[in-house]
Every structure is written in structure tokens, then in C-alpha cells.
Amino acid sequence: MGFGGSIFLIALGAIFAFAVEADLGWLNVAVVGWVLMFAGVAGLLLTLHFWNSRRRAVVAPVRGQQRVVSEQVVPVQDDRVVEEYREVRRPRRTV
DSSP states (O other), X not given: OHHHHHHHHHHXXXXXXXXXXXXXXXXXXXXXXXXXXXXXXXXXXXXXXXXXXXOOEEEEEETTEEEEEEOOOOOEETTEEOOXXXXXXXXXXXX
């Protein structure tokens, strides 16, 4: 869902739960608001969990010492390691 969608659901749910005074008879708008806020908080927690699980630190030994490096995500296919190559170029100056 992402951060934006979660915050949108929380805000929309708060509006329905606390600011709208409508009586539809068969639908309680306050309950709809609370459900939307709960769904937004659940989506926000899941998004934070997945973002944090992508950024783990790995301790790698280097010549008898230990240093902390970020974990590289490398896909493995048939016991072969697929390496990723990135070339970063600076934009040229325009006159």
C-alpha cells in the first residue's frame, strides 16, 4: 500500500469517525471511519516492516577484523550468482 495510501486511509477514517454527523440508517459512518483508520495503521506497519527488512546489516570478517557492511541482494539461479552492474554518469553542463 505504501506510506501515502496508509496516511490517506488514516486521514479519511478520522474524518468519517470524528467530523461527519450523517445518519444513513443502515450504515454507521463512525464505524466505517474506524475501520478505515485500522486498515491505514495496518498498512503503515506492514510498509515499515518491509522497508526495514530490506536494510539489514551484515558483519563481514576482514583480515581478522569485523566490519559492518550493508547486505547486497543478489539473485541466485542454479547455483550461479548474477551480478548487477550500474554505471552512473553525471549530467553534462548546458550553456
